[in-house]
Amino acid sequence: MSSDFQSGVKAGTSVGITFVAIFMGFGITASLAGTPNLAAVLMTVIVFAGPAQFAMIEVGAQTGLLLPVISVGVLVNLRFLVMSMALNPIFESVPRRVLLFWAQFISASSFLVTFFESRKDRGTDPFEFFKGLVFVSYSAAVAGTAIGVWFGHGLPNLLGFGATLFLPIYFSLLISSDVRKRSELIAAGLGFFLTPLVEIVLPGWGIFLVALAVGLLVVRVAE
Amino acid sequence: MTDASWYLAALGVGLGSYLLRISPFIWARCLQWGKDNIAFLTYVSLAIAAGIVSKALFMRGSQIHLDVDTLYKCVAVFCALILYSRKRNLLLCLISGVGVAVLLKMLFAG
Structure with a gap:
């Protein structure tokens, strides 16, 4: 395991905590809307984009129709185009076939943290860093969803309140340093x-x- | 929606999102990246990060929501930034900021 991968894992810790909270919220919402538990977990595994998943649940519960759910999910995820465009010059040396796999794990957090790291000129391999970050954040998202659908209803509110603050504080600090x-x-x-x-x-x-x-x-x- | 529809929705959005994620890596590699493009993407990234922060602080759902929790959150971000300007330790400042917000909520939420 390279040191850049480890740096990514370390940077991903705070993102991971936030993801557990956010996706736990998604799991609870999906469960209340009548989505099968496994389908909710599958959404996180395949889609891996919190805002789109929340929108899918909302539209699905309102309309009961498949096409509007797919349309809204894809439209909310249009931002991934811009994020992949921004990452493209940073991952210039990575073979395309490798990127075709790892691109699936681009999210606002994995993109931003990697982008900010690449601007620090510390000689970090941004792709290894990204992989470390994704390892933590993706696992956290899937685990959070599973906790949400199966055990989410009994957790204290204060825990949820604190956990949702990791991401905004983390991004504030990144912006201030960058x-x-x-x-x-x-x-x-x-x-x-x-x-x-x-x-x-x-x-x-x-x-x-x-x-x-x-x-x-x-x-x-x-x- | 039926159970099968939820699974199909996950597959459909997953496929659409994947295509959005990979397409710049396929076609943008043919382009030359000038200084302006890099600057543009830097500004876009900073605006996204700042937007995520303000959304998390001031919004609930699709509405601006200002209550005492918003105040706790703003104080937490402010404390973390002040501490960061002195200590430059990201994890310490992050945990301290969250700790401040949780403490305030515990003390004043009854």
């Missing part, structure tokens, strides 16, 4: 303030649309 230029600070600031506003108007699309708009705007202004 922002180097004024234009980057502006991009982060705009993302912070605009995302909730767009989410109200277009639920599920805020992060994706704001990020694209901010990227285009700041590049243009910085030019």
